[in-house]
Amino acid sequence: MGADGGLVDLAQVVEQQAALRRVATLVARGVPPTAVFDAVAAELDRLIGADGAVIDRYEADGTITVVASSGSGLPVGTRGSLLGSPVSAQVWSTGRSVRVNSYAGVDDPLAVQIRELGIRSAVGAPIAVEGRLWGLTVAFTRQEEPMAADAEARIADFTDLVGTAIANAQARADLVASRTRVVIAADQARRHIERDLHDGIQQRLVSLAVAARMVEADLPAGTPELRARLSALTDGLTGALDELREISRGIHPAILSDGGLGPALKSLARRSAVAVQLDVCSDRLPEPVEVAGYYVVAEALANAAKYAHATVVHVDAAVSDGRLHMTVRDNGIGGADPASGTGLTGLTDRVEALGGTITLDSPAGHGTSLQVELPLAVH
Incomplete structure (x- = not known):
């Protein structure tokens, strides 16, 4: 091999390693799997000279669903039978990387759609999650020449990262579900x-x-x-x-069980040592959400009176986009620290256990603001 060929090979290796690092960084950051899917599809589209790439998920009913797409023309959400995707069918049956050089002669709606997009051949590699075949990554070409001989190996490197991302996301989901069950039981x-x-x-x-x-x-x-x-x-x-x-x-305040979050917060405001201005929704919400919202406000009012030396606290609670949005802000001295034992750590655990988020903003001398979002779909 000449010097120029060696340099080309080296450049390809460097480029592939850089692409892998970019995807691995996303996985390490714990971004949602869909973001990893899109990144992998885009990297493959660019890296191996493919005209497009998709990630398919195997469904329980024997179909496949496109969960990421780059340059292929197949939109995310496209669903079809294994018969319409010879690559998916062969990966399913063998559990190994495969190559299909033609979609001609396959009489299936998905195969027809693929041919209409000008796709001639494809290479696919399996995605395994915790030892189970989850789906596959597929790279397409519209050219008459097949893709490079090492295309399967290159795709396989990325599918390992996809499997890790899915497994990590599932582990996080299982942890949240477990913490939610503990909170609800308590x-x-x-x-x-x-x-x-x-x-x-x-x-x-x-x-x-x-x-x-x-x-x-x-x-x-x-x-x-x-x-x-x-x-x-x-x-x-x-x-x-x-x-x-x-x-x-x-x-556990009885009024919370009987009347819901709105009446419970009004009762809490009446007993507060600090003046409270309320703007809260009156609709009934799932019990775990109402309980979490109540204790967030109760803890914030206690802190405002005991530590912040506030004279007024504003409490807003509204529902939109399937979430409860709450803001509790006072005009106190600020400087609240979640690590100081004020109960904010416990509130964070409770909110996050239900899949929500909590944000504290407490600059010294400018009061404290607590923002909480809780999903209404609590399992």
Whole structure:
């Protein structure tokens, strides 16, 4: 091989390694698989001289779906049978990279569509996720000459990264689902405890306090000492009842279960040590979302009173695009730090466990703003 040929080969290797690094960086950053799909399709389109590239996913009903496309003319979402894609069919049956030199003579709507796009031949490589065949990467050419002899190997390098991206995304989804189940189970337990307290101990204390008042009212004249002792006992029962109600409300406010987020936040605002201006939606939302939203505002109000020295807190909550959008902002001193033990870390865990996001902006001297988004589709 001449010097020029060696330089060309070296340049191709360098170019391929750079393309792989670009895709690997996306995978390492944990971007959604669709972004990785698009990047791989674009890199292959450019790298191996293909006229187009797609990533197909195998479906349970024996069809394939295009999940990424670059230059092929096949739009994302295109679906067809394995019969219409000889590359997909052979990869499915063999689990190995394959090459198809012609789509001629295949009588299937997908194959007809491919031929109408001028595609003559293709090379495909399997995508495996956790040992299971998930789909394949396919590079097309519209030229009469087939693609380079090493096209299968080059595609295979990228499909490994695609498989890793899908596996990582699935692992993250499983983690979020697991954390969501834990949060929901804990909230349900808190609600049951609150109901037990309300229906049991609280009602018993109410009955005892009423009975004590009745006994006090029936005391004969001339027993001031006994009346005073009984009055103190009654006051003690009433005080214990108030404390129990406060504890019960902290465990899980009954108004949240009965009326939803709007009434619960109004009740919270009335008890707040800081003035609260509310602009909140009144629609009922999934219970985990209502509970998370309530505790976000409760913690923010507590912090505003205890740490921020604020005089007013604005609370906005609205639903759009399938998400609850909440903003809690005060006019305090700012400088809030999630690592300082103010409860913000716990709120972050709760919100993220439901697939939401929470953002804190608290510049010193300029108040604190807490922005939360929670998806309404909680499983």
